[in-house]
Amino acid sequence: MVEEHVYHWINNAEVMRMTKTLEKRRRDPRDREAEIVRAAISFFAEHGFDGSTRELATSIGVTQPLLYRYFPNKEALLDRVYEEVFVNPWNKAWEEELKDRSVPIDQRLYRFYCQYSRVILNYEWVRLFMFAGLKGLDFNARYLRFLRKAAFDLVVKEIRAAHGIDTNNEPTDQDAELVWGLHASIFYLGVRKFIYGMPIPEDVEADVALRVQAFLRGAPAILSR
Template identity: 65%
Template sequence: MPAPKVQSPPRRRLSPAERERDIVAGAVAFFAEHGFDGATRDLARRLGITQPLLYRYFPGKDALLDRVYQEVYQSRWRTEWETEIADRSISIDERLKRFYRAYAALIQTYEWVRLFMFAGLKGLDFNSRYLAFLRARLFDRIVMEIRAAHGLDETAPVTEAEIELIWSLHAAIFYIGVRKFIYGMPIPADLDADIDFKVNAFLHGAPAAFAAVLPQAALAGKAGARKK
């Protein structure tokens, strides 16, 4: 006797806001897996909707990709990080460690790392937009906080050499995710401890390197101010 057929429960009708969220979440997962050459018709099939319905919410692939960028890179940024980096009641060592522990928890995901890498290979503007965002929101602040912590001049403009040093720390932490989600290599078991180690190594060398690239007149003026 054949087994009785089990009726699948009817699918709940989604509101427009829920449908949009469902499409964006599906697009994030789809493009992270297949790269940005993945076709919207395949995405629609995976979501169980028609391609015309997808285009009712996003009139073209570029609009959908822009929404993916906003979802993964902009909406997850925490503005309080910018305030915490500038809180001089806490040592610069501890501020950077706290920030990069929290930031690593945000970016060390399959979607975040793979979308960023695929965007670079495809020539999309994800990377340039996000890196400009980091420079404006974070890197200049870190430079000034390191200068302040080590008695270096805070009035001189931030130099590209200083920014390159910040990049070296930031990239080292990002690369942990590349090792895991791109190369399939093992990563440190204790990620927080590894981040603390990297921050310590950076801070032992960065102040001396910053001093080397600051204008000598600015350094002399700062030294004179400390003698008064």
């Protein structure tokens, strides 16, 4: 009787092991890849980009060869991290809303930066951006080139239009620097919280409103010069 019980226990354990193996084999590769990318984002945000793929694989609970099956090298994985964190969250609708001149410019800027702050003011976004700069990766330069085209030049044009300033000339680097000052001040809230461990205003959207108001008190005068 005891032998029969042990036999059934061993048999059931083997069935469970085989079932788990089959489940792993059946997993959609896209799900596994997404899981690796998600883990990589958390890993690099915590440890910086000096962390090795071997350490990353261990933290995920997979083998390094499996990791390389999805990403042939660390650079390919970092490119995917960049896309996932900095590119994909950008909402093209924000650009259309910034162009909507039926809405006052202060309300457009406030709405945009409230929405944008919800995307960037988090642990992973801020720390990855800072670590990338310290490591000398091109994340920062690539992202700022993107921002210049998608947001900064657009904001300059819309401020000009809202205040009757000539909109025919393309925004200059100096014009874009004005918007970068507003943009950076909002990003700095994340630096204070996730890099320095310092408190930030409890009501971030109210703080954004103040920053937008202060910006619009000075920017139109500078842009009209």
